[in-house]
Amino acid sequence: MAVRTLRASRAGILVTVLAVLAGAAGELLATQPLPVDELGPGVFVHQGRHQPWAATDADDVANLGFVVGSDCVAVIDTGGSPATGAALLASIRAATPRPVCYVINTHVHPDHILGNPAFAALEPRPRFVAHARLPASLAARAPFYLHALGRDTGATAGAPAFPAYEILVDDSLTLELGDVRLHLRAWQTAHTDNDLSVHVPERGVVFLGDLLFSTHLPVIDGRLLGWLAVMDALSGPNGGLAGHLVVPGHGHPTSEWAHAFARQHEYLALVRDRTRQAIAEGRGIAETVEALAGTGIKGWLLADDFHRRNLTAAFAELEWED
Amino acid sequence: MNTLRSLLLWCTLLLGLPGTGLAQQAAADDAEANATWQQVRKAMFQGRDITSPAPDVISIEAPDRAQDAAIVPLSIRTHIDQRAERYIEKLYLVIDNNPSPVGAVFHFTPASGRADIETRVRIEAYTHVRAIAQMNDGELFMTTRFVKASGGCSAPPGKDITAALANLGKMRFRVEAAADGKVEAGKPALAQLMISHPNNSGLAMDQLTRLYTPAYFVRHIQVSYAGEPVLRAEVDFSISENPNFRFYFLPHGEGELKAEVIDTNDLRFESALKISPR
Numbered sequence: 001m002a003v004r005t006l007r008a009s010r011a012g013i014l015v016t017v018l019a020v021l022a023g024a025a026g027e028l029l030a031t032q033p034l035p036v037d038e039l040g041p042g043v044f045v046h047q048g049r050h051q052p053w054a055a056t057d058a059d060d061v062a063n064l065g066f067v068v069g070s071d072c073v074a075v076i077d078t079g080g081s082p083a084t085g086a087a088l089l090a091s092i093r094a095a096t097p098r099p100v101c102y103v104i105n106t107h108v109h110p111d112h113i114l115g116n117p118a119f120a121a122l123e124p125r126p127r128f129v130a131h132a133r134l135p136a137s138l139a140a141r142a143p144f145y146l147h148a149l150g151r152d153t154g155a156t157a158g159a160p161a162f163p164a165y166e167i168l169v170d171d172s173l174t175l176e177l178g179d180v181r182l183h184l185r186a187w188q189t190a191h192t193d194n195d196l197s198v199h200v201p202e203r204g205v206v207f208l209g210d211l212l213f214s215t216h217l218p219v220i221d222g223r224l225l226g227w228l229a230v231m232d233a234l235s236g237p238n239g240g241l242a243g244h245l246v247v248p249g250h251g252h253p254t255s256e257w258a259h260a261f262a263r264q265h266e267y268l269a270l271v272r273d274r275t276r277q278a279i280a281e282g283r284g285i286a287e288t289v290e291a292l293a294g295t296g297i298k299g300w301l302l303a304d305d306f307h308r309r310n311l312t313a314a315f316a317e318l319e320w321e322d
Numbered sequence: 323m324n325t326l327r328s329l330l331l332w333c334t335l336l337l338g339l340p341g342t343g344l345a346q347q348a349a350a351d352d353a354e355a356n357a358t359w360q361q362v363r364k365a366m367f368q369g370r371d372i373t374s375p376a377p378d379v380i381s382i383e384a385p386d387r388a389q390d391a392a393i394v395p396l397s398i399r400t401h402i403d404q405r406a407e408r409y410i411e412k413l414y415l416v417i418d419n420n421p422s423p424v425g426a427v428f429h430f431t432p433a434s435g436r437a438d439i440e441t442r443v444r445i446e447a448y449t450h451v452r453a454i455a456q457m458n459d460g461e462l463f464m465t466t467r468f469v470k471a472s473g474g475c476s477a478p479p480g481k482d483i484t485a486a487l488a489n490l491g492k493m494r495f496r497v498e499a500a501a502d503g504k505v506e507a508g509k510p511a512l513a514q515l516m517i518s519h520p521n522n523s524g525l526a527m528d529q530l531t532r533l534y535t536p537a538y539f540v541r542h543i544q545v546s547y548a549g550e551p552v553l554r555a556e557v558d559f560s561i562s563e564n565p566n567f568r569f570y571f572l573p574h575g576e577g578e579l580k581a582e583v584i585d586t587n588d589l590r591f592e593s594a595l596k597i598s599p600r
Contacts, residue, residue: 284440285393305474
């Protein structure tokens with residue numbers, strides 16, 4: 001009897017949800033554009049909210065951008081759901097009638113790539129661009145992301161959630177949008193094993209994806225030591241950032257990027273040093289995470305969501321050091 | 323039209339979530355009722371009684387939430403001495419809602435000193451994690467913890483696929499010793515074995531080719547001390563990338579502590595330490 005009641009009420013929920021979603025679908029046809037800032041001529045950024053990504057109610061959490069050239073438009077990250085991607089597309093349509101020729105993903109995380117389907121549906125279809133190691137990482141992670149989205153609960157497999165990439169970057173590559181060039185650079189394992197930065201020299205802007213976090217606690221999902229090395233390379237004399245406006249993956253775009261770099265470096269270096277010390281003292285991983293749970297997080301948002309995770313990842317990496 | 327279609331598909335996906343949530347809630351309330359556990363229990367223990375909880379025999383430490391889905395530290399602690407007349411012979415690690423729920427079976431002997439194990443596992447979803455101890459007389463004791471899945475963009479596969487393969491088979495093997503580098507005879511000593519290995523699940527599908535990467539993981543571990551077995555384990559891809567185990571052995575005079583590891587491609591990795599206890 002209890003089961004029957006539960007079924008009846010779930011059916012009721014489903015009907016309600018369907019009605020709400022039908023409403024949402026209707027809305028999509030007249031999708032509201034995402035608010036964007038024009039950082040320079042033809043360079044637009046939408047700032048995501050500071051929340052951990054979730055499929056249902058936190059799909060707009062990463063910074064997304066697009067660059068309008070004299071020939072066409074390049075999109076840099078598409079958002080945490082197809083709906084966010086569609087809203088970004090509406091922002092592009094409001095800014096320019098030129099076609100979208102490239103969709104660039106700065107790395108594999110769902111808050112940056114799940115908006116891709118909105119662009120795969122365009123005619124002509126833009127070319128999708130990523131770090132050469134992104135497809136393998138996506139293959140390994142996609143089932144988990146899809147699980148997070150509830151796909152394995154009955155929806156059709158093969159939905160166009162992850163469009164194929166036509167252009168893979170294993171070192172560096174320049175794309176042209178007419179009068180604007182984009183210099184793409186594929187990095188060694190840092191925030192993830194597939195971070196790609198996008199430098200727009202004609203407009204003085206660099207999109208760093210999640211190689212740089214501001215306000216939102218940095219998240220280690222690649223290699224801590226690699227990330228620190230990449231930060232040194234980027235902030236050094238040959239990093240190409242001098243005099244540029246820098247767009248982090250999360251947080252405010254800034255020309256005072258040296259400050260943002262210093263903050264992130266301070267946090268990551270502290271995690272590195274304290275974890276190394278705990279390993280040298282023979283402490284275990286759980287004990288170390290617990291002991292350092294309050295260390296270094298002052299002034300950062302989302303530390304409750306990501307700091308222990310960073311310590312866990314750092315420990316598993318650093319215990320292999322010689 | 324395409325956009326609308328993909329939105330509708332997506333909505334269909336999201337419909338599953340409320341139901342899943344209810345199921346997870348129910349599972350958290352009643353550990354015994356979990357359908358996967360019921361199957362595992364029937365397959366592995368038939369109708370045998372299992373005492374649960376059994377805090378005098380076994381307990382498990384795990385975080386309430388998997389902070390990093392790829393690396394969830396677990397400590398299985400046992401609270402009885404490994405004596406020849408009565409000892410823990412096997413420890414089963416079961417993660418109900420992982421694709422392969424039986425993550426490891428550890429075998430101990432009186433020479434293990436203690437049947438404790440620390441390792442790290444992948445957690446795919448909200449799940450009960452269980453450790454079941456089987457005594458040498460067949461008696462069974464169980465401890466259970468509920469672990470919430472990670473949030474955000476954390477995922478069970480490894481973080482650097484290229485590096486994992488490049489370092490394949492590298493090992494770290496050490497024993498926790500006193501300042502003079504010695505362990506004490508007759509007192510269980512803690513050892514740590516680390517193996518660099520991708521420990522792939524084989525559940526990753528290439529989105530373009532629709533082909534699965536073959537499963538490739540460490541499946542067998544054997545540790546002996548002075549020629550006597552102290553730990554044997556059959557493990558699978560629920561164990562994190564770069565499998566890591568902490569366990570005990572009972573030192574008693576000069577001897578070699580030797581670890582052998584075999585993976586699913588039948589590659590064999592070995593490492594050994596000279597032990598001369600005080």
